[in-house]
Amino acid sequence: MAVTMSKPPKKTTVKRTFTLKAFRWRSSEERREAKRKIDAIRRQADAAHMELVRPVNTKALRNPKVLFGLLAALLFSGALVLNILFRAPAQQAVNKESVQGQINRALKNVKTLAVATTLFRIDTHMWPRYTEKHPYGVWEVRRNYGVPGWKGAYVKWISNDPWDHPYVYEPSDSPFTAPTIFSCGPDGLPHTEDDIRSEPEDFICDKGDWRPQPTAADTPLTPNKDLTHE
Numbered sequence: 258m259a260v261t262m263s264k265p266p267k268k269t270t271v272k273r274t275f276t277l278k279a280f281r282w283r284s285s286e287e288r289r290e291a292k293r294k295i296d297a298i299r300r301q302a303d304a305a306h307m308e309l310v311r312p313v314n315t316k317a318l319r320n321p322k323v324l325f326g327l328l329a330a331l332l333f334s335g336a337l338v339l340n341i342l343f344r345a346p347a348q349q350a351v352n353k354e355s356v357q358g359q360i361n362r363a364l365k366n367v368k369t370l371a372v373a374t375t376l377f378r379i380d381t382h383m384w385p386r387y388t389e390k391h392p393y394g395v396w397e398v399r400r401n402y403g404v405p406g407w408k409g410a411y412v413k414w415i416s417n418d419p420w421d422h423p424y425v426y427e428p429s430d431s432p433f434t435a436p437t438i439f440s441c442g443p444d445g446l447p448h449t450e451d452d453i454r455s456e457p458e459d460f461i462c463d464k465g466d467w468r469p470q471p472t473a474a475d476t477p478l479t480p481n482k483d484l485t486h487e
Contacts, residue, residue: 359419371459373398373411394426
């Protein structure tokens with residue numbers, strides 16, 4: 258059985274007509290008024306353009322007031338530039354002096370703590386303890402943690418160093434040698450080149466000598482229980 262294909266119906270198009278009557282000027286007077294407005298806009302645009310490309314008025318430059326104003330502006334700009342150029346080295350010098358002042362203050366505090374530990378040693382016959390059982394360290398010169406003979410406080414307060422790091426106390430291996438007190442310095446790391454450390458002579462004061470003296474028989478003194486770290 259044959260199947261015949263019928264043609265699709267044709268699309269019908271509807272023609273639409275537009276009138277330009279609404280877009281046309283209704284009278285000659287309206288056309289003239291519109292032309293006047295357009296001309297006025299063009300004149301304003303030309304005037305703005307001429308204002309932008311107008312040459313410099315050289316007569317104004319011969320005015321003393323104008324010249325004085327320009328000279329004052331140049332002087333002010335020059336002073337500002339010189340201030341910026343010379344202020345940077347001066348600021349660097351101030352910062353260097355500030356760092357040196359911090360180092361001097363840390364060194365003074367280290368020596369103060371060294372003298373305090375010496376007084377502690379003279380009264381108690383032992384150095385401040387820093388062990389797992391007694392982790393007090395240099396704080397024993399500020400508070401009494403049950404040490405016989407303690408007559409402190411040997412300092413009023415123990416603060417951090419100028420870089421806000423605590424001072425480090427390292428006990429000595431022998432009661433006959435002084436411990437070490439130091440600041441970690443600007444980098445905040447111990448045992449580096451910028452550490453500010455105490456010296457053995459910092460532990461000598463005018464109120465006594467902590468160092469053991471030889472006996473009458475001129476025999477070396479051996480450490481006893483009171484002189485050892487717990």
